[in-house]
Amino acid sequence: GGADLECEMLVLGAGPGGYSAAFRAADLGMKTVLVERYATLGGVCLNVGCIPSKALLHVAAVTDAANAMADHGIAFGKPKIDLDKLRGWKEKVVGKLTGGLAGMAKARKVEVVRGVGTFLDPHHLEVALTGGDGQEPTGAKQVIKFGKCIIAAGSQSVKLPFIPDDPRVVDSTGALKLTTIPKRMLVIGGGIIGLEMATVYSTLGTRIDVVEMLDGLMAGADRDLVKVWEKVNQPRFDKVMLNTRTTAVKAQKNGLKVSFEGEGAPAEPQLYDMILQAVGRSPNGHKIGAENAGVAVDERGFIATDKQMRTNVGHIFAIGDIVGQPMLAHKAVHEAHVAAEAAAGHKSFFDARQIPSVAYTDPEVAWAGKTEAECKAEGIKYGKAVFPWAASGRAIANGRDEGFTKLIFDEETHRIIGGAIVGTQAGDLIGELCLAIEMGCDPVDIGKTIHPHPTLGESVGMAAELFEGVCTDLP
Numbered sequence: 001g002g003a004d005l006e007c008e009m010l011v012l013g014a015g016p017g018g019y020s021a022a023f024r025a026a027d028l029g030m031k032t033v034l035v036e037r038y039a040t041l042g043g044v045c046l047n048v049g050c051i052p053s054k055a056l057l058h059v060a061a062v063t064d065a066a067n068a069m070a071d072h073g074i075a076f077g078k079p080k081i082d083l084d085k086l087r088g089w090k091e092k093v094v095g096k097l098t099g100g101l102a103g104m105a106k107a108r109k110v111e112v113v114r115g116v117g118t119f120l121d122p123h124h125l126e127v128a129l130t131g132g133d134g135q136e137p138t139g140a141k142q143v144i145k146f147g148k149c150i151i152a153a154g155s156q157s158v159k160l161p162f163i164p165d166d167p168r169v170v171d172s173t174g175a176l177k178l179t180t181i182p183k184r185m186l187v188i189g190g191g192i193i194g195l196e197m198a199t200v201y202s203t204l205g206t207r208i209d210v211v212e213m214l215d216g217l218m219a220g221a222d223r224d225l226v227k228v229w230e231k232v233n234q235p236r237f238d239k240v241m242l243n244t245r246t247t248a249v250k251a252q253k254n255g256l257k258v259s260f261e262g263e264g265a266p267a268e269p270q271l272y273d274m275i276l277q278a279v280g281r282s283p284n285g286h287k288i289g290a291e292n293a294g295v296a297v298d299e300r301g302f303i304a305t306d307k308q309m310r311t312n313v314g315h316i317f318a319i320g321d322i323v324g325q326p327m328l329a330h331k332a333v334h335e336a337h338v339a340a341e342a343a344a345g346h347k348s349f350f351d352a353r354q355i356p357s358v359a360y361t362d363p364e365v366a367w368a369g370k371t372e373a374e375c376k377a378e379g380i381k382y383g384k385a386v387f388p389w390a391a392s393g394r395a396i397a398n399g400r401d402e403g404f405t406k407l408i409f410d411e412e413t414h415r416i417i418g419g420a421i422v423g424t425q426a427g428d429l430i431g432e433l434c435l436a437i438e439m440g441c442d443p444v445d446i447g448k449t450i451h452p453h454p455t456l457g458e459s460v461g462m463a464a465e466l467f468e469g470v471c472t473d474l475p
């Protein structure tokens with residue numbers, strides 16, 4: 001059929017996966033077109049995810065730290081919140097980064113086509129062009145013929161079916177808009193996204209309840225880490241309802257009336273000014289006409305790939321949230337590089353030993369490689385070393401010594417297979433453990449590495465030295 005535009009590489013979706021894939025493909029010499037329905041590049045992560053949430057979490061952390069200074073002899077006044085200014089600052093941060101991406105695309109001669117893409121067949125994508133701030137259709141259409149394709153159409157937040165359509169019910173995107181500071185908010189879902197937003201709003205003065213279906217918050221993290229977080233954060237929340245489900249929400253003039261069922265359920269329905277739904281994200285696999293290209297999508301909307309990120313159709317690849325868990329930006333970026341390189345004929349494979357997870361809460365909770373729970377479930381014999389921050393000079397000087405650094409070693413090989421940190425800056429500190437796991441370090445490698453004193457990062461070396469002491473038969 002006829003086409004309005006032809007390219008060697010078409011990338012569908014301009015999130016961290018899509019823009020990284022497009023940039024790498026262009027760098028490898030392919031004529032690349034990037035299709036995105038929204039006005040800005042960057043996808044969920046830059047526009048309504050990682051970046052705006054961190055801009056607000058930074059403000060929250062500084063505010064909380066300033067408030068805590070009274071104990072150290074410096075008292076500030078009650079914080080005065082200018083919501084418009086705060087929102088403006090967040091938007092400036094996002095704008096800087098998305099604008100930067102537009103420049104990078106231009107520099108590489110990646111052609112950006114703005115619109116909603118749908119596959120027509122294995123070599124054609126139809127784009128319903130969009131304009132404005134959102135995805136408003138212009139009515140015009142464009143057909144793009146491609147040699148190869150990388151699908152990076154991402155995910156969107158799951159909506160609970162029984163929750164009414166009401167402006168007071170938001171998902172993370174709505175919560176990040178910061179339109180009001182509610183008095184009472186219910187956060188449905190005690191995962192990372194829910195707890196990060198709860199941190200921001202509680203610092204802004206909102207009273208918060210959290211309801212979680214599972215028996216613990218931050219599923220996936222070892223419980224010892226979560227316990228530390230819970231102890232520090234207890235004052236933030238009115239109720240944390242575990243093993244509990246929301247069963248009904250009634251929109252009333254005076255608020256949203258919510259009924260609960262389960263272990264933590266209060267006897268009476270509760271009234272809230274805002275509800276944040278943070279119960280997970282679902283992949284966009286069923287919204288791109290994948291069937292027309294012959295690309296297999298499972299019933300949940302995920303696209304399966306091999307280790308080169310190739311779908312069941314040889315010249316079509318898929319990356320990022322749409323291919324599965326963990327739905328994280330850094331995973332999407334690495335998959336993107338593999339896919340673009342494989343499409344260019346390189347022998348690249350996705351073969352990561354670890355993908356780190358971080359909750360940018362206060363304190364932060366970060367983990368990489370195997371958790372203890374995973375070791376137990378998989379029958380891996382492991383040893384661990386835990387260095388409590390109560391013994392860290394820097395953590396004490398910071399007035400934040402509640403954390404710890406944990407290393408997990410394979411008992412037989414003594415190589416580090418996992419690591420976890422709870423404490424301020426844990427997300428930045430975990431990087432060293434990611435490298436150690438990838439390189440197959442043993443405790444001597446880490447313990448004999450001189451870390452700067454006094455730093456929080458020193459706790460990694462100190463934990464390793466503890467393990468050296470525990471190990472009697474080091475190879």
Ligand code: FAD
Pocket residue numbers: 012013014015016017018035036037038042043044045046048049050051053115116117118152153154155172173193284287288319320321322327328329330331332360
């Ligand atoms: P996306 O970022 O979802 O991008 C997909 C893009 O494709 C979108 O721009 C979409 O508009 C476009 N698209 C979809 N369908 C079409 C179509 N048919 N036509 C045209 N365009 C289309 N991850 C982290 O690693 N760290 C964090 O701190 C973090 N914080 C987060 C906080 C929040 C509140 C949320 C919601 C997510 C967070 N994430 C974080 C997750 C992270 O945002 C995602 O893992 C990441 O954005 C996935 O990248 P992606 O490229 O797969 O897809």
